[in-house]
Amino acid sequence: MSDREVLVIGGGPAGVAAALEMARGGLKVTLCEQGPRLGGAIHRQPDDPSRRVRVPKAQRQRWQALAEALAASPVTVLCRHMFAGVEGSGAVLLEDRASGRIVTRHPAALVLALGGVERATPVPGWQLPGVVTAGGLQMMMKSTGRAPDGDVLLAGSGPLLVAVAAQLTALGKAPVAVLERSTSAVSLRALAGLIRAPAYLWEAAGYLLPLTKAGIRLQRGASVRSIVPAGDRLSVTIVDTIGLEQRLVVDRVALHDGLLPNGNGTTPAPNGPFTVLAGDCREVLGGVAAIADGRLAGLAVLARLGQAAPDLAGAAATLRRERRTQSALNTLFDYSGSDAAHLPDDTVICRCEGRTLGQLRGMLAAGDRVSAREIKLNGRFGMGACQGRFCAEWVAAFVASQRDGQPPQVAEIVGSRWPVKPVPVSAFVDLPPSSPSE
Amino acid sequence: MTSTSQAFLFDGKAIPFDSNETIAMALDRAGIRTLGAGQGNSTGRYFCGIGTCQACTVSVDGTRMEACLTPARIGLQVERIASVSL
Numbered sequence A: 001m002s003d004r005e006v007l008v009i010g011g012g013p014a015g016v017a018a019a020l021e022m023a024r025g026g027l028k029v030t031l032c033e034q035g036p037r038l039g040g041a042i043h044r045q046p047d048d049p050s051r052r053v054r055v056p057k058a059q060r061q062r063w064q065a066l067a068e069a070l071a072a073s074p075v076t077v078l079c080r081h082m083f084a085g086v087e088g089s090g091a092v093l094l095e096d097r098a099s100g101r102i103v104t105r106h107p108a109a110l111v112l113a114l115g116g117v118e119r120a121t122p123v124p125g126w127q128l129p130g131v132v133t134a135g136g137l138q139m140m141m142k143s144t145g146r147a148p149d150g151d152v153l154l155a156g157s158g159p160l161l162v163a164v165a166a167q168l169t170a171l172g173k174a175p176v177a178v179l180e181r182s183t184s185a186v187s188l189r190a191l192a193g194l195i196r197a198p199a200y201l202w203e204a205a206g207y208l209l210p211l212t213k214a215g216i217r218l219q220r221g222a223s224v225r226s227i228v229p230a231g232d233r234l235s236v237t238i239v240d241t242i243g244l245e246q247r248l249v250v251d252r253v254a255l256h257d258g259l260l261p262n263g264n265g266t267t268p269a270p271n272g273p274f275t276v277l278a279g280d281c282r283e284v285l286g287g288v289a290a291i292a293d294g295r296l297a298g299l300a301v302l303a304r305l306g307q308a309a310p311d312l313a314g315a316a317a318t319l320r321r322e323r324r325t326q327s328a329l330n331t332l333f334d335y336s337g338s339d340a341a342h343l344p345d346d347t348v349i350c351r352c353e354g355r356t357l358g359q360l361r362g363m364l365a366a367g368d369r370v371s372a373r374e375i376k377l378n379g380r381f382g383m384g385a386c387q388g389r390f391c392a393e394w395v396a397a398f399v400a401s402q403r404d405g406q407p408p409q410v411a412e413i414v415g416s417r418w419p420v421k422p423v424p425v426s427a428f429v430d431l432p433p434s435s436p437s438e
Numbered sequence B: 001m002t003s004t005s006q007a008f009l010f011d012g013k014a015i016p017f018d019s020n021e022t023i024a025m026a027l028d029r030a031g032i033r034t035l036g037a038g039q040g041n042s043t044g045r046y047f048c049g050i051g052t053c054q055a056c057t058v059s060v061d062g063t064r065m066e067a068c069l070t071p072a073r074i075g076l077q078v079e080r081i082a083s084v085s086l
């Protein structure tokens, strides 16, 4: 085995597959995951192993195969270790969440498999407690094995809405309604793409059958117009295709408008190690592709470090097939969010800093040419703790829709600062703060 | 594996939790949805569940951590943060 260490960040399918490929190729591999357990967004393991959430069989088997191979491999796994960025000298910074301290590493190569983030587009009231992302709601079910209490409304666009609705139903807590913004019927092109990937059809059938049985209706063309507090609950105004409004009072609203690559910290650092992106953080293609992409990332590292690498033509073919499937699927959905013209000025856009659409409109009305930098530094959009993960894309699209010419780049609003996430100053001090013992 | 004896403190109130549960899950089951003062009219809350939005940041024994990523432990002192800006 080579004594050069390579580092993989992210314990989802892409990160695990990359780690395994590099360990097989003779490299010394350390796999870091910020959360308490491996699995990533799709294979998240329950807190209590005796509680199981039903997932499609093929999906469960994919993870089981990876987990078994990992257990049998020499890969070192560090959970609760958060990648905080690559600093100027090229050192990789990891925050050990148990001790609260920063650890530095100088790996020969770095694989970033940070996964995707959900897109949630602004609607008035989306910043209220009780409004979550559909994936956030799914995480609650996956980790506790129970349905969250209270009445749930799912809204937005994308296959995840249906998946989460089915999982809620399986746990005995069918959602009040599922609103899918898209009005598109299944097109022939989409079907042709899907038929090439039968696994997806089985998974979709598995999701849809229990929903139909439970009498849940997918309201196509309907979306959330606004959410306001109603005592301890949330009063939601929904609007359908012909503009009719209806009010629903629920306990939780789960929003979702597709997935985006988690790009934070993925900009190459000048003196940093050879870095490869893998899985959803490179291109959102789903769980099957993430495994193939992880293997290919491992292969790229092996080749770069002069290790013998296997032929992974199969993985490359999987990636191409999944890309076709994803683009076919994407034509069925509408991730654009509410028409900004319908959004009142007090709609919160930046959920971290509470910056509103009115403030953004004001900036655009005042300046003749507001740059991305001004939007960020003066407007404080994309400046909050999430570093623009939830507002930058929307802000860039909105600004582009309001004027001609070169639209601002999302990357300029997100920026490429480190730390990737807010790291407590105490972490940089040599004294460990009083910390939770493991 | 529910044990009723294990609890952490949230703003001084004992919150029971199940083995391996995160702080965010235990607070949600206790009916607590507002996790901090936040900024403007955005309060601290659980949102993404995967450590990306930072909206659930609380103080855990004096250190800022995402409640959705941090496992609950007996005796932890968890507090709402007055403002989550940096």
Ligand SMILES: Cc1cc2nc3c(=O)[nH]c(=O)nc-3n(C[C@H](O)[C@H](O)[C@H](O)COP(=O)(O)OP(=O)(O)OC[C@H]3O[C@@H](n4cnc5c(N)ncnc54)[C@H](O)[C@@H]3O)c2cc1C
Residues within 6 Å of the ligand: A009, A010, A011, A012, A013, A014, A015, A032, A033, A034, A035, A038, A039, A040, A041, A042, A043, A081, A082, A083, A084, A113, A114, A115, A116, A117, A118, A134, A135, A136, A138, A160, A163, A259, A278, A279, A280, A281, A285, A286, A287, A288, A290, A420, B050, B051
């Ligand atoms: C919320 C959510 C729910 C989803 N639900 C489904 C579903 O039900 N069905 C389905 O088919 N697909 C689902 N997907 C898509 C699916 O997650 C992906 O296709 C697949 O998980 C991609 O694998 P990955 O390894 O690239 O990323 P992920 O599985 O997301 O893994 C990334 C890992 O990196 C870790 N990480 C991120 N940043 C850091 C950091 N700075 N330091 C250390 N670790 C870090 C994360 O904690 C995570 O464990 C979902 C995606 C999301 C975001």
Ligand code: FES
Residues within 6 Å of the ligand: B045, B046, B047, B048, B049, B050, B051, B052, B053, B054, B055, B056, B057, B066, B067, B068, B069
């Ligand atoms: S809920 Fe988003 S970081 Fe915890």
